[in-house]
Amino acid sequence: MTNKQPLSRERRAQLDAGLVEATHLAEILALDFARLLAAVAPSLPASAVASMRKAANSGITLRMQGAATLLRAHALGDPLHWQTHTSDTVRGWACYLIGSDPRLTLEHKLDAMRALADDPHFGVREWAWLALRPHIAAEPLRVLAHVHGWTADASPNVRRFACEALRPRGVWAAHIALFKQEPQHAQPLLEALCCDESRYVQDSVGNWLNDAGKSQPAWVRALCAGWAERHAGAANAYVRKRALRLLDKAG
Known part of the structure; x- marks a missing residue:
């Protein structure tokens, strides 16, 4: 998701106008939110654009939440209006509108986010869980119970969301203290996905366990050892290798 070539003036203008999707993370980070807001929501007052x-x-993540806050404050907060927009960043704002909607229960937020969790664009799929992460971190067992059934969804994107949203650690996200110390709570979910055919899901499960291994290495080693005895396929072997990559280096 990186690109060594600098953005051309034309490409940057297209991104800032909301006419195209970003193709990698560098484009997402380089996008001018103020220009994008002005382009896609021309009814916003100049003061709102200036604040962005x-x-x-x-x-x-603060800019994503800030854009959603501005849209809601100016009666433009319906996520359904934005979640089919051409711009992946604008669809990401829809994620934050759902995540910050005080009228919705946590379960309703998760259900409303499901379509965005299955978005074709990698960035929107990340915003889908990041926008909910503060609520997830506050009530992980409640979320775990709600999304467990998603592990059987036909879409690997939705299956991956069920795992990724509950990872114990995150670079841009709040940690889940309970799962850092007691990862066994999530074992039924991990078991449901441990032989998933999708590499996208396999990476998420492996990363989940890699996170857990930083605080509970013995539990991760034991789980993977049990899987090695019960699951002979390539999918689980890949998950185990990814899960143990740091622990194996540590010896």
């Missing part, structure tokens, strides 16, 4: 311009140096 002042936040240009804030972290990307």
Whole structure:
């Protein structure tokens, strides 16, 4: 998701106007939120756009939430209006509109996010769980119970969301203290996905366990050892290798 070539003026203008999707992370990070807001929501007052311009140096997740807050404040907060937009970033704002909607229960937020969790664009799929992460971190067992059935969904994107959203650690996301210390709560979910045919899901399960191994290495080793005895396929072998990559280096 990186690109060594600098963005051309034409490409940047297309992204800022919401006319195209970003093709990699560097384009997402380089996008001018103020220009994008002005382009896709021309009814916003100039003061609202200016406030987003002042936040240009804030972290990307803060800018995503800030854009959603501005849209809601100016009666533009219906996520259904934005979640089919051409721009992946605008669809990401729909994620944050859902995640911050005070009228929705946590279960309703998860269900409303399901279509965005299955978005064709990699970035939107990340915003789908990141926008809910504060609520997930606060009530992980409640979320775990709700999304367990998603592990049988036909879409690997939805199956992956069920795992990725509950990872114990995250670079841009709040950690889940319970799963860092007691990862066994999530074992039924991990068991349901441990032989998934999708590499996208396999990576998520492996990364989940890699996270858990930083605080509970013995539990991760034991789980993987049990899987090695019960699952002979290539999918589970890949998951185990990814799960143990740091532990194996540590010896």
